[in-house]
Amino acid sequence: MKVNEVAKLVGISVRTLHHYDEIGLLRPSKNPYTGYRTYSDSDLTMLQQILFFKELGFSLKKIKEIINSPEYDQLEALKMHRKMLVDKREKFDLMLQTVDQTIEAKEGGFEMSNQDKFKGFDFSENPYEDEARERWGDAKVDEAKENAMGINDAEQKRMNDIYRKLAELRQGDPKSDEAQTAIKEWYDFLNKNFTTYTPEMFQGLGMMYVQDERFQKNIDQFGEGLAQFMSEAMVEFGERNK
């Protein structure tokens, strides 16, 4: 297939296909005399995969790393895509609820809390990248580990996003599966960026969150009562993972 035919079939521009060729993401065969590109069926299958990852927020650089990984398996990737699309659809459902609540508030002439205004909004770092990395492993981590509390902005943002997610759950049960899943992200984050935390240490840290007022104050910025909630969730997490 010629470049214009592919562009029309898929609904992307010729420039996009050229760009993907330039960066080595999708390399069609070329007529050596004229330089014209020809896309095979397997090129198109690969393009489908690329566009799935792109739709899920991966950068082209990441996509290239993933699909060039020796462990990369298309079937497994498709299954992961499926899961991620379901997740994204749920995220839209949550956004829909926020829109509905905002409409109700406006029509009813009352105010929403600022926190509720942004429920379901999620501009965090692509949450699927960690999962993709686990599957098609990255020998090196993208962000160099830094000294305690000297983490860079990207890590700071990741941290903030974990806090925000926990803040959204804090009205619920800290022992719920949802809360335990979210607090595990915090556990993983700490292990990745700082020292190795045992479940016991994690419990201890959790207790400090409510005992030390500075910790409590910092964390409660993300939502009143979040420190208490996290503390209980971390204690429970420790119990379950000893």
Next chain:
Amino acid sequence: MKVNEVAKLVGISVRTLHHYDEIGLLRPSKNPYTGYRTYSDSDLTMLQQILFFKELGFSLKKIKEIINSPEYDQLEALKMHRKMLVDKREKFDLMLQTVDQTIEAKEGGFEMSNQDKFKGFDFSENPYEDEARERWGDAKVDEAKENAMGINDAEQKRMNDIYRKLAELRQGDPKSDEAQTAIKEWYDFLNKNFTTYTPEMFQGLGMMYVQDERFQKNIDQFGEGLAQFMSEAMVEFGERNK
């Protein structure tokens, strides 16, 4: 609220808020002595609206135009957001079907057509921009109207997207509501970019699509039988709109 507090509440960066201030999209009040920004509750409501539009693919420039329009109404915008979120969720559903079909094809060891591989993929120009423009009107059109067939790339892309959407429907009934809705986009496109088409002229054009082999060949690039399908849809559209 301070800039860092807003950033954490919403899950965006301080740099993003600075950028929005710089471009005049979201202008919080400022302490005249220190230059510090303070975000009010209505600033946060506006930020919510901005992020809704952004989630739906609008550029910051467009968002600025929309929210600064004298006719802009937040309640109406929220209702439109709701509709668009539902549309996007349906698009995810279609993508899910494509993923499922791709998985099935791989596990069953058979091939999907190239066309089916990209069903549900939609990288068209933001389809909601026209709707937003209709509501909060743009005195000038972004793309200058050009002479027949001398349209620019953006219009060419819009045209291609309409064709692709119709191609996806061409196995069905050209008289179905879905088909009629899609062919109306084509009708609107022609009226916007070329001359004023009456429903009768539109029917005549449709007939030409199958009578003139060059037309048929061009259109069928997007899918075999598309010219015939469009022709029938256009005739029906004309009948309904005389």
Next chain:
DNA sequence: TATAAGCTCTCACGTTACGTGAAAGTCAAC
């Protein structure tokens, strides 16, 4: 066989939406 329209190529500048780091000022707790 020449011509013309459409398509292809590469090149290179432009755009958008921030990220990132530096340098300097402000704030609030100790």
Next chain:
DNA sequence: GTTGACTTTCACGTAACGTGAGAGCTTATA
């Protein structure tokens, strides 16, 4: 008064293309 955290502006960098130019290739037509 000091210090750490936060704020400001500035400016260069990045990613992912869009866009137009100039030149070559392809295919249909006269």
